[in-house]
Amino acid sequence: KQLSRYTSLARFSLRANQPEGVNQRLRDSLSAYKRIIVAVSEQRLASYQSFFAKFVPESPVIYLFFTPGKMMLQIQRAVAHASAVVLGHSYNSDVQRQVADVLFARASADGQLSASLGELFPTGAGVTITPKTPLHFVPEEYGLSSVHLKRIDSIALDGVRQGAYPGCQVVVLKNGHIMFDKAFGTYTGKGSPRVESTSIYDLASLSKTTGTLLAIMKLYDKGRFNLTDKISDHLPFLQRTDKKDITIQEILYHQSGLPSWIPFYQEAIDKDSYDGRLFSARKDAHHPLRLGTTSWANPKFKFKSDYVSSVKTGDYIVQICDSLWLNRSFRKVIEEKIAEAPLKQKRYVYSDVGFILLGMLVEQLAGMPMEVYLQREFYEPMGLEHTGYLPLRRFAKSEIVPSNKDLFLRKEILQGFVHDEASAFFGGLAGNAGLFSTARDVARVYQMLLNGGEIDGQRYLSKETCQLFTTETSKISRRGLGFDKPDADDPKKGNCAPAAPAEVYGHTGFTGTCAWVDPLNELVYVFLSNRIYPDVTNRKLNQLHIRERIQGAIYDAMKKK
Structure with a gap:
């Protein structure tokens, strides 16, 4: 309900112990979407593992866990491929609303894990984001190639390397x-x-x-x-x-x-404070400082x-x-x-x-x-x-x-x-x-x-x-x-x-x-x-x-x- 305030969305339910044919149809349906949010509210996920074992879509997937964190280890392989994971700990309606607001940059998240979650996340893991955190967009969705944009890095760093600027x-x-x-x-x-x-x-x-x-x-x-x-x-x-x-x-x-x-x-x-001229077309004893291609200056003057x-x-x-x-x-x-x-x-x-x-x-x-x-x-x-x-x-x-x-x-x-x-x-x-x-x-x-x-x-x-x-x-x-x-x-x-x-x-x-x-x-x-x-x-x-x-x-x- 809270998510639908920010965007139009289609809702799918994953049921326990679905036959593989049903699982595959669901995976095929989801492949048509640009963003996928998986909201997990059950603690026992064994009966869903057959779906998640083959669920590695190309679109970004966000997992929301309204359960204790260790439950995500039951579908570890799928979570490892997520573009983001939000750990809400509880299915409480206020927590759900808060998590939806976090996803759309309307609320803050600054928690850090007090204990590691297997090999997925170490102790202390947690990204702080607030409504002021700069938004990131997928270039491909706006007609740009991320791969080509990465060339900017090499050009900018080449400038640093060659001394064009620090x-x-x-x-x-x-x-x-x-x-x-x-x-x-x-x-x-x-x-x-x-x-x-x-x-x-x-x-x-x-x-x-x-x-x-x-x-x-x-x-x-x-x-x-x-x-x-x-x-x-x-x-x-x-x-x-x-x-x-x-x-x-x-x-x-x-x-x-x-x-x-x-x-x-x-x-x-003060024109009387230095010898000769202030500028010269060539370097000499009075004009040691280069200001341009053919311009040298005498710094020994007074105001x-x-x-x-x-x-x-x-x-x-x-x-x-x-x-x-x-x-x-x-x-x-x-x-x-x-x-x-x-x-x-x-x-x-x-x-x-x-x-x-x-x-x-x-x-x-x-x-x-x-x-x-x-x-x-x-x-x-x-x-x-x-x-x-x-x-x-x-x-x-x-x-x-x-x-x-x-x-x-x-x-x-x-x-x-x-x-x-x-x-x-x-x-x-x-x-x-x-x-x-x-x-x-x-x-x-x-x-x-x-x-x-x-x-x-x-x-x-x-x-x-x-x-x-x-x-x-x-x-x-x-x-x-x-x-x-x-x-x-x-x-x-x-x-x-x-x-x-x-x-x-x-x-x-x-x-x-x-x-x-x-x-x-x-x-x-x-x-x-x-x-x-x-x-x-x-x-x-x-x-x-x-x-x-x-x-x-x-x-x-x-x-x-």
Whole structure:
């Protein structure tokens, strides 16, 4: 009766001493079902042994014993093949209801055996499950091959072995259900903590679509702006500049003419504190630190005392790492540098600066900091416990995976402080980067978008807004409204596997992250890593095409119709 509240079921009775012909017909009938539950309420099972001797179906079988545990030894061979066993001890109706609730993730089970049950289960055996325990699904029932999905393990571990990253998380959802959810490797290499599913990563530019863009979509839903609005109408500091006519849509498409990035932090460095130039195209005595393919830096500089302090004091309240505090006035410097930066022609150039402006736009239109708005409108009601900006305010350092050894600018291991320098000098709250999360939480955000703005019966965005932002594509590039997409003309140029259809949308991040939604196949794929630990110049993740190969394995796992 309790089970039928959760699912439609067919009921069969097994009688004592049934003839073999009847037993076989029952076994044949049961073979048509995807799940089989055997509820055992009798203590003497000798007269049923002939049925169970040949009962090893391909479908998962769950045995429920409403009897003392040792009774299961009478049908030991069948129980050994079970996918799960629940020991209820008693036929009491309350116990029956509890067991039914446990099976459908509505109740908890945390018992452990006080004595062993033959060779079936040792003393202390017992799995703890609660309504919060992640649900597992059989991929084959959703058109995916478990065998092909196992290839993800070898690709992810190959990345660890070849030094593409110390560790990573991978989550795959199909039709809203978890098909794959695993963590691989360690925080920083040998001897460091193992990555768990709850370990928190710096999302880098994946923040753009998992944070800033959500807030933009919400405000668009509320009619606070039009895509054709000039951003200077909402951000007055741009009004008397060459950026006064840039539209919000142009910024979302990355074709506003804004520069790709601006090194704001250089304004905080004292130019008289070091010899020669700060950067060089080659390594020499003054420039021992490699920052890029042809970029070497001089780490022997000092910050201007007007802007940076080693202690929190007065107006120095913006923390950029463990040992440095920025003057709140630096926000004005960032605005001035954006206003001064020369505007180029309106072609496709991926721009962090554009998304920094979108973050400012959210603050302006929401009337509160963007992180507060996102927490209130999305992360908290969606139950995303591990998602947010400035994670050290809520989590121990040990729960956050270090992103990088910053030997140049902040001169420390970045763990819980955003790696991206522009966001760091914005207090970790800029529109281009700064969000921290887990692959599980990120997957829920993209599942909500795939569902047209709704998840678990609660609506966060209108269907129309989700449709617009996830399907519109620029006429001059592969970019959508804030989202990245596969490159239809040249798949090698995009960030997706060649098998990904044109309708896919998502984003990647510099720290080695990505999230992709495939609305045609109802797929969500998330990969998080810290590929720039310890060194930003590590390009093995890209060279080995790890993210794309994992996505390819997901498409290979989809059974051909």
